[in-house]
Amino acid sequence: MTTSTAIIGADVGGTYARLGWATLRPGEPIQVNGFRKYTCAEHPSLAAILRDYVHWLHTENLAPAIQSAVVAIAGVLDGDDLLNTNLAWPVSLSRTRHDAGLEQLALINDFVAVAQALPYADAAAMQRIYGEGALEMRLPALVLGPGTGLGVALRLADGVLSSEAGHAALSAGTPLEQDVLRLLSQQHAHVDNERILSGPGLVALYTCLCELRAVPAQWQTPAQIIQAARAETDTLALESTQMFAAWLGSLAGDLALTFGARSVYLTGGITGHLAAELHDDGFQQRFLSKGGLSPALRQVPVWRIEHGELGVLGALAWHAENALPAAARRSATEHGE
Known part of the structure; x- marks a missing residue:
């Protein structure tokens, strides 16, 4: 059974947030689409950036409806809250997911994403x-x-x-x-x-x-x-x-x-x-x-x-290598395969 998903990948640092999306399919290359860059200090929250990006994709008819995102972000999750000294605003996983209007949201360390992207660079x-x-x-x-x-x-x-x-x-x-x-x-x-x-x-x-x-x-x-x-x-x-x-x-x-x-x-x-x-x-x-x-x-x-989309690529690669195979296994089990 083939599993595919459309998902947003984001790379968020202390100064800029870079976003893109891709349709991920097992065994296929990852193609970053709709790349866009935001200045973090110009937005009140991470949720506001994600919400603006989703609205832009919808308004410009650039992507199918997307309800999931993986955000590579500087810091370490402590329960629901992100520990970081360089971001423009505090980040809560649950509040960000709710305020951005997403069904699913994962936060991973930004350099985990960079390391994840190496085979795809x-x-x-x-x-x-x-x-x-x-x-x-x-x-x-x-x-x-x-x-x-x-x-x-x-x-x-x-x-x-x-x-x-x-x-x-x-x-x-x-x-x-x-x-x-x-x-x-x-x-x-x-x-x-x-x-x-x-x-x-x-x-x-x-x-x-x-x-x-x-x-x-x-x-x-x-x-x-x-x-x-x-x-x-x-x-x-x-x-x-x-x-x-x-x-x-x-x-x-x-x-x-x-x-x-x-x-x-x-x-x-x-x-x-x-x-x-x-x-x-x-x-x-x-x-x-x-x-x-x-x-x-x-x-x-x-x-x-030299790769301006490396963090975005890594966030998408993390989902492809971790969450996507898990979803495929669950689907196969549910269908008795």
Whole structure:
């Protein structure tokens, strides 16, 4: 018996929500349709975004009637409530489902979705940062990405392991990083990885470097810092982006060793904007700089993924690999098959 379903997939972060839909059929490729991007702060709730998207699909006659959605969202479910520090609004699973007018709603971690999407991602979206050999997903595969926060997940042979490594304590590997960490420790009781390795973290890093060099900070957003670094009009902005990439390389190497990863994939909005720095030697050197275990990491390729629909694709893939087979089994049982 063949089971198919039309469902909305959404990727919701601290800044943007990206939505699409697909008709899922076992054994068939996933085609994302009706892709649309929302600015989270411009809407009062997640439910309002989902409701607007469903209304848009109906008004434009772009999809069949859809009553189900899977939302990949930054955070961890605690009962009915989502625990998150970066979203524009609180999220309740039951209230969101009710207010959005949906019959079924699932919330999964956003980087679980990214890891889920890896087998479905277009090879043309993969940019090699380090390593040799053909493009193939070597498991376990580590996925991490700085955006509004820092997401981490691990793709295994039989599923995906979510991680909150972004909230683990930040580790300094150079004297300058130790100076930055000292300044941050004076401001925060807990300095986690995303305090530096995120969009807001890039601003924090730049601000710390300005304070250490006794220079007034000129920029207040990641975009301004990156633009100044590209124009080479501010040496501290350029140093900040290079230092960010090297620090990210150090963490990527740490996590690869911790999880026993055989491949690493970088994603998230910041990695696209800092592509030049990530492909420079700073990231690679710090990724490999692990003492006696450096040779083990030389066998681990690192890829950067350029795919704006990856989280949406992953949410749909999660449903295809988990909920859809379960529904097919229930249907077969009910029909005596």
